[in-house]
Amino acid sequence: MRNGAQPVLEVTNLKTIFRTRGGEVHAVNSVSFDLKPGELLGVVGESGSGKSVTMMSLIGLLPSPPAEVRDGRVMFDGLDLLKCTPAQLRAVRGPGVGFIFQDPMTSLNPVFTVGYQLREPLMKHMGMTKAQAQVRAQELLELVGIPDAGRRLKDFPHQFSGGMRQRVMIAIALACDPKVLIADEPTTALDVTIQAQILELVKDLRQKLGMAIVWITHDLGVIAGIADRIMVMYGGQIVEHGTVKEVFAKPRHPYTRALLQTVPSVRGERAEKLNVIEGQPPILRAAPTACPFRDRCTLRFAACDAANPARYAVGPGHDAACFWDFDTDAPRREVTETADV
Amino acid sequence: ERGADGELKIIQSQAASTMNQYLSSGTKDINASSMVSEPLASYKPDGTLMARLAAEIPTLENGGVSADGKTITWKLLPGVKWSDGTDFTADDVVFTGQYCMDPAGGCAQLSKFEGIEKIEAVDPLTVKITFLKPKTNPYSAFVGALAPILQKAQFEKCLGANASSCTEANFKPIGTGPFMVTDFKTNDVAVFEANPHYRDPAKPAFARATLKGGNDAMSTARAVMETAEYDYGWNTQIEPEVQAQMIAAGKGKFVTAYGGLVERLELNMTDPSSALPEGERSTVKHPHPIFSDIRVRQALSMAIDRSLLVEIGYGEAARPTCNLVPAPEMFASDNTGCLTQDVEGAKKLLDEAGWTDTDGDGIRDKDGKKLSLVFQTSVNPIRQNFQAMIKQWWNDVGIEVELKQIDPSVFFGGDAGSPDTFQKFYADVQMFANEWDGTDPQAYLAQLTCEKAPKPEDQWQGENIPRFCNPDYDALIKEMLTTADAGARAEQIKKLNDMVTKDAMVTVPLANRARFSAVSNTLLGVEMNAWDSEYWNVADWSRAK
Amino acid sequence: MTDTTAAKIRPPRNQWWDVWDQFKTHKGALVGLTIFVAILGLILIGPLVWHIDPTYVDFRARNKGFSLAHPLGTDQLGRDLLARMMAGGKVSISVGLTAMSLSIFLGATIGVLAGYFKRLDGHLMRLTDLFLALPLLPLLLLMVTLFRDPLSKGFGPEGGIFLLIVTAIGATSWMQTARIVRGEVLALKEREFVLAARSIGTPAHRLVLRHILPNVMSPIMVSATLGIASAIITESALSFLGLGFPPDFPTWGRLLFDAVDQIQLYPWRVILPGIAISLTVLSVNYIGDGLRDALDPRIRGR
């Protein structure tokens, strides 16, 4: 049913670089994906793979300089966000796209009350008066499960625990009923028990509000629990993408496979020895001309050094950027063919 | 017409700290209070006396001074009123004497009342002063800006130990002068209004006056000569070139008056060596090892180009001199021998004295001892320029000089505990300026007698700074004490002057410094006076129309 | 893979080289350093080339403008201004450097002690507060009047007053550094590498020297560069109040102060020392900026 719907967010060929003293850093390379209404898209990948930069590029939240969005198209609501005026962009932030950031400790302004920070977007985008915003802010806090919300609106962020601050962040992101919610590692800094609370909350909210969500995380377990589709990033690119069930059952990129194998489990079999992805993530000094994973890949062969693999379809709604065909356990035919030419 | 010319604005390079002269010897304060308080008689610019609150100057001829010189009787001007409207009477004069002579009062002008046996009011308009001994110069008490009359009614409670705590009276004394104080901020500003009871109904021309304290000569001069914010600037001693620049601005002029102020070098006749035990340094026990030879002293003087010093240091504000007593005219010796520099002569004299450069390092030596001097003075830009120049000249004749500068409050502070006072003179040469009060330099010259050499026993409080000692000189001073004849006195003064300068060269006069102030072009009636307050005739000042 | 075994083992490299590498990339700092070195060169090497004695009075050459014999002209006594500027610079910069070193030494020592040893903290901070609350000027004045003589006896008039001024400025300006350093040390003390060193059994003094001090270098360096500037300026202010060096002893502050009266006649006499002071202060500040960046491993790491 979801497949048929028109995507709310469509990203094509996004490229973002940073200009640093040491030269350019190609943090995001030709990233394309889409997001359907009411869907939860999980994004995983190791640290530095470009997850955050990708999402922040979408609505121009990267500091510029040093960041620069080189190329691409981000269609949201019939609008190309990359070509918007700052004012148009501001109108999208909040009501269009809500953002939850990774670190709940620093993402709230320490000198304003939670109520103030919640009212701000309400008054700006929803045209509410202060009194109306106050009422709505209280509702929002209640929605994210903060007890005694009316009183706590007067509190400052430091008076909240980490989990509660993250809920406040969620409430702020939800304030203007965004069509898309981008959650950038919202539970990484939290304890498992608190993380479980937040995950429950999000599941709950999704049912109630039906927004589309992008959920960034390191933790494959989290994704497995809540996402519909998953996108694996590596070296600034999407290396695999598909429905959660597909990808977890049949990972079609060596990185995804390795990732799934490195993680020990609390329940299943206890491995005697953990699998390791040897080596370091690539340094993104230039636009990639070869597979970014090749240095750490156990299946590396000549083609990997020659070109950067495209995203090959490997199943229904499932694609992977790898020259290796896991079904046949041999290099892809496309590669061998082009190699002949 | 009184009050027609608005406000008179005076700026002084130092602010007044009190309006009561008897509690301060600073010229800044004396100037300020002379606008309000008046003496019986004061000095005119030429040094002669003029009656002020007295009806006339008492003399032998008019019987005011007794033939034995033991009394002087002042007749007061009738009809004079204090600024509060009460009458000025002989009682006030008697009270003022009592006030200053009170031993507990710490009167700064006590010397003016020296030798007085009693002061009595013969009648409301007559005051008679009786001296203990006959006085050759009886015009001391109540004469000059230093010794004005205080109002008895106001100061009655301020006798003795209470003197200094009577702030209200000290800051706003009631006077007979052209102005009266309306506001006084110590060390900042004094505001005056014309005295409604001033004896001349047409004066003063100004309705108000402000006396502001600047903090330096430069800005004082600038406020009059360049920005014309002020009408009169007291003590604008600045560099000659800047003087010229300011004159060129065309807003005012500098006025000068030469008194007895002489910038001079004093040569230590005793040994200041720090090798000596404390208490014997710079005392007559040890004669100076170098300066005991007069040829060295003369050579030092000959090496100096006084005109150049004045040209660079003072410009219009001083003139070269060879005298310790350069003014008034009648006392000034015709001593001009030092005015031309004679470097060769100086070298020759030093050679003769046995100081020769044996080791070729450019510094003369004798018996293995270098001709090396310590030259100290107070911190003051002009003095430092002088030091640099004199050092250069002395270097040129083969003398090594070490310069030393001491904070003026320490140098002149008289603190027996400090090694840096000019009285202790822990140096070979020092430079400062000095003058005397009034016109008669007798007491001033008497400071150079042998027994006045500063010594530790009396806390170094002697005035014979160079520790000069010549029995003939002391004898002449004694003789002078009994000489009444003006002509003879003048001769004696000249002789004494020559004995310390030309003959002995213990005091090396450099320049006779003038009082130097700035006057705006719009201010009329200013007549510079070196013997009294510069504002002595402020009642006559007026605004150019 | 990442190992490049072929490469020979790099020779041990002093970390100051890394600092320098980073420093080189800071344009302002490089310009500042060049200027500062040029000034130092002028002051130190200049007198070897330019032989005129700064106190030599030349009556024939009074108030001269720029000429070959006197490139910067002469003053009212015919003293060569170039020579005086060089001599003055030597004093001003030595005052700046020495006073700064003293104040940094005091500040760093007290800051480190207070930050590291909890027992001393209260007392040392009280002492710092006390010094902060002591009015500076009377203190300086008193020090000058009290100690000028004994010191002049021991070290000569110039040496004595130099020591005095340097000590006076140093002893009254360390408090800010102490506070900053203390704060840094307090934070640093909680860092895990300090704990790691303690778990090894490193005794306190070595811990301070090896782990704490090198890591508070950046704030110290910044205070140091600011310290040089303010010491030079304080010296000139002291000259203004008549408390500084003997009046015939050239320093930049004194030259500036002496020439202020003639600003309309000979503006360059004011401007030259003014520029010298400003240039020094500016260049030192930019050097400080660069050093701060260069000493910060996070920045250097990029």
Add this chain to the structure above:
Amino acid sequence: MFDGGKRPLVEVEGLKMYFPITAGLFRAKVGDVKAVDDVTFTIFEGETLGLVGESGCGKSTCGRAVLRLYEPTAGSVLIDGEDVLAAPPGELRALRPKMQMVFQDPQASLNPRMTVAGIIGEPLDEHTTLNRAQKLARIYELMDKVGLNRDFANRYPHEFSGGQRQRIGIARALALNPRFIVCDEPIAALDVSIQAQVVNLLEELQDSLGLTYLFISHDLSMVRHIADRVAVMYLGRIVELASRDALYEAPLHPYTQALLSAVPEPDPNAETTRQRIILKGDVPSPANPPKGCNFCTRCPKVMDLCRRVEPEYREVAPGHFTACHLHNQTAGQTAA
């Protein structure tokens, strides 16, 4: 498994670490942060004891107090029979080589201004009298052991990746041939793909050098992998301690149960069916712990008793300790 056969290396008895809270006009002490409150456990030679719990529950404090990096309020710690807490400073220094620590944040635990050689060599400087060459040889040996290229000896910490940095920290800890290492969340700051490298290294080293670990972590799955026995801490106390399998398969304490159920599983099928125990509310402050059982404010199985009486920490099954009223009867029975 690890029954009585093994020799206890570390014996912690009644360890308390209180941080005073001061207030009022004269900074009087008004209370304590009971960061570690009466903790007792034993670690046997060659084993790994996992210590898990939520942030702020006192894991790090406990680890540090054991090594006497803090001065504990009460209790005793015997390491290899020697009382660490009672040792005077000189002796303590001599004991240091025996016990070492690996820290949570590899970035923060390395002095940014020292080279790798300097960092690894520091313990050698402090405790040995090796000459330069010997020292360098030892440093290289250690670097080889932890899998660092010898070329890196002159580099600075910032030039390394997180995993490599943690290796440096481990090499430093190994320098003096310790018997016992406290690993305070050695992998928490590392990326998933690198965590495994470090954990593997630690395991290898344990095998080859016979090390004993106290492995502090909040990552239950990693602890399951590396630890032989596991202790669960909550608010300054150990609520449950058991062998790994016993704890993961049959947790007794409600908190342990909740903790385990909250860990998400990277398996979408399992995730959809799994039943979570969601704890309500936040951890109370250790400065003001609740009366009775510490966990009573969040416990899904809370009883009246829990709010009044503090449960006793006791052995409810062989080698399985817990502090919960639910298991008191059983404990009583076994004891009887």
Add this chain to the structure above:
Amino acid sequence: MFQYTMRRLLIAIPTLLIISLVIFLLLEAAPGDPLGEVPLTVPPEVKAKMRSALGLDAAWYVRYFLWLKQMFWIEPMHLIDTLFGTHLADDMQRVISFQSRQPVMDIIAQRMPQTLIVVGSAYVIGVLIAVPIGILSAYRQYSWFDNLGTFISMIGFSVPTFFTGVVLIVIFAVKLQWFPMVYDTTLQVTDWDSFTKQLRQMVMPVTVLSLFNAAQISRFMRSSMLDNLGQDYVRTARAKGLTERVVVLIHVLRNSLIPVVTVIALGVPSIFGGAIITEQVFKVNGLGQQLILAIHANDLPMVMTLTFIFAVLIVLFNLIADLLYGILDPRIRYD
């Protein structure tokens, strides 16, 4: 908060006592004599009498305790007397200046207005200039504006005020004759005319001082802004769709002001200390000049009282700065 304040105040008492003792002993140890200005003609016996009239013949600790008593007991009572017309301190000896023999507090009260007006308004103006400059140069870091600002503030920092003061005088008082060069302390502002006059005479000293102040404070402001611009919460604010103005001027500024406000508070005592050099240059004759005069004249009670008041202010404003920090920053709790 209250307890914290009380504790700080309690600690301040011994600190201040020690400071007063230190100052007193230093002044005692310094050479120089309050009678140094008394002419040499005054005989030693009289001098001795004057000395004892000043209380100088008592032992130092007696005089110290006398000063303490006068300062903390008599002067406050006198204040009550003047405020409420009571007669508590009628026959008691107040702290008297050696120099002018006037009660020290009266002189201070007399000079306070000009110091406060000139130095105070310079401070306020300096702050008002500095804050926007700091904000802008941080927001546009490394722009030409920032570089220029840095450059100018360094110049402002490195050029002594006696130089800037004289330059201003030469240009605006001598050449252009726009402003007077001598400050008139007797001017009473009663009407528009005298008001403009007051303004005119304030322009130059205030400019000199505020430039100097602005140079320093703008540096603080800039670095504080820079610190905060990089914080995560700024990104959050932007993600809410707020305008840059709101983000910078409300979210960032509010946080950046916290350290700056305390720096500003710490600078306030220097207003009372007066700007010694600037006061000299423009003849403002305020407290700074009074201090210098008193030091030169060995006026012990005056120096003592002035420096002590200054110390009290420093301690007080240190406390105020800390409390302000606590008020502005909700994270800080003093208890």
